[in-house]
Amino acid sequence: MKRTQLISAFLSLAALWGVQTGSAAAQSAANAKPAYLDARCPVEERVEDALARMTLEEKVALCHAQSKFSSAGVPRLGIPEMWMSDGPHGIRAEKLWDEWDDAGWTSDSCTAFPALTCLAATWNPTLADTYGQAVGEEARYRNKAVLLGPGVNIYRTPLNGRNFEYMGEDPFLASAMVVPYIQGVQRNGVAACVKHFAVNDQETDRFNVEVKIDDRTLHEIHLPAFKAAVHDGGVWAVMGSYSIYKGQHCCHNQYLLRDLLKRDWGFDGVVISDWGGTHDTREAALNGLDMEMGSWTNGLTLSWSNAYNEYFLADPFLELLRSKEIDEEIVNDKARRILRLMFRTTMNPDRPYGSFATKEHALIGRKIAQEGIVLLKNQDNLLPLDPKQPRRILVVGENAKKMMTLGGGSSELKVKYEISPLQGIENYFSPASQVTYAEGYSSVPTQNRHALLLEAVDAARKADVVIFVGGLNKNENQDCEGADRRSLNLPYGQDELIGELARVNRNLVAVIISGNAIAMPWVNEVPAIVEAWYGGTEAGNAIASVLAGEVNPSGKLPFTFPVRLEDNPAIALDAYPGDGKQVEYKEGIFVGYRWNDREQIKPLFCFGHGLSYTTFEYGKVTAEGRQMGPDGTITVSVPVKNTGSRAGAEIVQLYVSDLKSSLPRPVKELKGFRKITLQPGQEQMVSFTIDRKALSFYDDTKQDWVAEPGTFEVLVGASACDIRGKAAFELTAR
Template identity: 65%
Template sequence: MKKNTLIAVALLFGSVVSVFGQNKVPVYLDDSKPLKERVEDALSKMTLEEKIAMCHAQSKFSSPGVPRLGIPENWMTDGPHGIRTEVLWDEWSQAGWTNDSCTAFPALTCLAATWNRDMASLYGNSIGQEARYRNKNVLLGPGVNIYRSPLNGRNFEYMGEDPFLSGQMVVPYIKGVQQNGVAACVKHFALNNQETDRNTVNVNVDDRTLYEIYLPAFKAAVQEGGALAIMGSYNKYKGQQCCHNEFLLKDILRKEWGFEGVVISDWGGVHDLNQAIHNGLDMEFGTWTNGLSWGTSNAYDNYYLAQPYLKLIKEGKVGTEELDEKVRRILRLSFLTTMNRNRPFGSFATKEHALAGRKIAEEGIVLLQNKNNILPIDLNITKKVAVIGENAIKMMTVGGGSSSLKAKYEVSPLDGLKKRIGSQAEIVYARGYVGDASGSYNGVVSGQNLAEKRSAAELQAEAISVAKSADIVIFIGGLNKSDHQDAEGADRKGLELPYDQDKLVSELVKVNKNLVFVNISGNAVAMPWVNEVPGIVQGWFLGTEAGNALAEVLVGDVNPSGKLTFTFPVKLTDNGAHALGDFPGKNNEQTYREGLFVGYRYADKQKIKPLFSFGHGLSYTTFEYGKVTADKKELTADDKITFNVEVKNTGKRDGAEVVQLYITDLKSSLPRPVKELKGFEKVALKAGETKTVSITVDKSALSFFDDKKHAWVAEPGDFEALIGASSSDIKTKVAFKLK
């Protein structure tokens, strides 16, 4: 072997060797050295051109390393729900691989609905293993933007309306991903709460609302989760694009939170060279982002942080201090991911990952209504089941935007039910309505042929005929991932169900009262027929094992334990963004006039009864709460207080309950919500079993952000701790003081 080859091998593996008189390998390749020392050593060896190259993309999903120094490329991948299929180097078209069919995990709305931190850890670790196996070192997710309006087309990718819950669920997800030597890139920072005019809309929000509602989950991701990367959002804030926003990226993210990781632009989210240099952005990705190079072969060289940046430096118009800071952070990312010799090898599309997704799906499905105990399906007396609705057969892993997946397989709800009960009861299917017959997105094709020649009237007549003769009707409808539904790039046009589903549900329940509506969606929908339909299930987008998980809940093999992470309003004006605002804005300006009062906070303030409340979710068993007690009557500023409550499973089935702690400030110098979620625990209980649930908080749970002082404040005085099964089902409370 030639001398230079031996040295290259030694460099690549970071070994301490002696080759033809050479001494130890460079410091930057010696992983026994402190990380900062390695970064500085590598930086000192790089040319100006090599530094510039690391700050921008070289293909749709990769950026250069430094081959001369043995520093690998960085490879990104969508998305938060599964590892996206390979595309061509410089096109969105499919690369045509035959081994990139992934596990599709449930959407993040479903994960959050588990209210189970262990499920978030399992999710993160599983998807991290898949990313690692495909040699991706940055996973573009998870998303933690707050559910402000039920019309946001991208809500299904996020974790609901509450900042505390989102923060609690994102931290174990991040840690799970990153233990595989893959960076989690938390998105979209910040205030990305609509898809309409997403690249141009300027968000106006007061500092208190920003800090209390829209930033806490990102802060938890950084300070508790240790996220290695953050993605900027498309929209503007304070008139600056968020991908190079001085207040968000420098003042808050870097200075206040101490973030040491990499800030990555959303694809095409960079608009200004000077701001991109000076305002905290590190890596620029996208398509023809400077708007001048459409179709040119060297488009990436023309990105803002490419040749234009290099030209300014060479002309002496800007220095290299900002560039060195960017490269330091990128090198840190590389050393912790691609150059970490101890990172595991990962695994891909395995049975274990499919079962992990199935377990998450089972825990996230929410039983919203169960009059007359219509569920679970009693297979001892049920001889014929009518399954109705396009969503019973339509694949949901394809489409929706950047989270679209080429799944190894996807079990439909109809197939899941056939597999589970087909040998015990007759299952008859009727489509009922035609929604979206297409099955492709960016070249990923579902393979389904959902073309339909029959008229809407014929489809409805068939559904009614099938329903009449059935013992129970399972209507599987809701939304899909088409434009103006649950999809990136466009918001919903209204709260109602599409494709005349409301009319069909109303007609079906007239001929068969034993009707269960399964809502497949990542968003709340209106239900004008709610009083007539006894069974309602929130079924989410459940991924690869969707049908199996749903069937197990419907027949009672799994006792549902999911809880809603956002409020279902009766009508759109029961939501603060629509009652007080002009969603999605006018003239590219959107003002958050509801302020702090998002979701259940608005419903509490206005004393509005929701269709279904935040935190709501039923079980096939029943739970009884004892009286909550506190371990002390007064909380000092440097102490903690623990609340204890006994919970008993009073039914005949094993089950799990989510015990929720809300805090009320009885007197405050500034207006505050009636109550705010500040703790929760999911407890598994066997039939007849009692357990004591303990939740501990400190003064941060009592604090609000004083925008005049620009500081978090906990005012001495009287508080109440409320223990509930949802935000509207408070079981017990106890008073305490902050000294």
């Protein structure tokens, strides 16, 4: 808040509360303060009281930005402005008032938490709550009212540059993980802002591409995580997307925002535009947008001194209200929602104070990174590497040293520290082992690329173990907002380098840093492969703890790794990226493993795949009762035993198959999962309860969810490709 606004707010409060010299007068004034300033009053009463005191101009001022990341309050009434921060992996560095440059603070170096793909790979809702709580504490400490995340757009193609910010290809998994994240954030009096609503699944042409999608695909695949965020998570804010749907931009879309989100789902929070996502005053006013951010700056660079008055929901909106072309109740609804958000956040006296860049948060981030790391392959049990056994360990790859909290677009962070993979390996394996490093490749254009390769290969000949740390990064056309990837293959000559390393040293571990699937033409030559994602502040220690066996890996993939790009349905059907104006989701409901099942395509690594340093045995799957009534449930149970020599965690996955349907359905769909930890020899009965909802599909002719009577199968396994048992049951008619 500016100094003049602070003074104004103080004087306003003083006047309202009747502050005088003399304790009796001051006490009398305090007892008579307005309802909107009295936290003992119900929120809705406070909202209506504040709204009744506001001028038309003050209501409109709530509906648009006043700076890059803030909106106005009502200084006359002592209602403070509201500040937002990009997320969802950490609290972004403070920006200048009207510029994208950092403000130069010395107190805004945050904790970097793992990317949401890593969180999704934990398959651990309890950990998602812990994540949300911690990042919410950091947002609260910096006095942010809104955290601009989490993202739950569907992993439709491995080329989307922003997939690392999302929670994978499956709507059930994304729904289960986003709800506790939201609840954790909002316990701090900070609004989560789930994004990008909706069908914003590519960065190519993201500002102007119109998505053609059938209603069934929309409701079954692309909306469930958003609906869960509203119904189960109670999210306080939703961000519209840049895409166009049904001829209207999603930031002011009648069907998505007015009809679906607010009317059908009963959302009582604030719809915030993506930066530069607003295009028309009348549409924005009438079609559900509440707060406009980033316009006239194109969300990126362009601006001028009076830009904020020229926003679509600023003076142009005010003029339509004054002329009665738009009814005042339209702005009243927006103001109510924004005031409700303020009373939940900035004007909530019970908000905790939060904490920032603490050791506790760093360790939480390390725990998430450790649980999210996926052991993809471990031939001949090359891993784990005993840290006490002396070895000559060669670490190869730019990603072993490169900071991954920088770049990537709006998720870029200014961090207190970041442990690189090389540092982590040195921390865990030195001094028992000699750890050396060779760059091997460079993301910076250089004439020495061949020399870097030869140097690494020569060093690999002399090493006992080679740990290659590569993958993608957050440069443009990698895992980065604003542009998609150009290839499924690794960039910068890494595929050739890995092949050469494997040729001279069979004890090769490939650690992949990425938020996307990659091709692996060298998969048969490399005995151990680890997907480590973007692990945040403690990334290097998390990776090394898994390599050293201190942590038994338990992560599983939240999306499919195809063998080749053409195995992805959006690519196979020429349904990405569109013609520059439109993109048609021709794959329909057959996204990810659903497509592989239907087309009988063997993936490189399956959805839900992940190995352990121990082994698990599944017993017989049973479906209690074998029959479900129209309003009943079925309990599915399976015993799981740790048959190895180490304690470990297994993610037991439940899929449902409709054996006969009037509409095409996937071979199977994820409808439940449990993460259990077992000691060697320990056995646990794992149970799932499924209801009619788990059996339903969206019938676009009826515009409703339908569960047809008939025979269903439940399939229980360790991944979408590793089904260990099944059982059948009947759904009876109503």
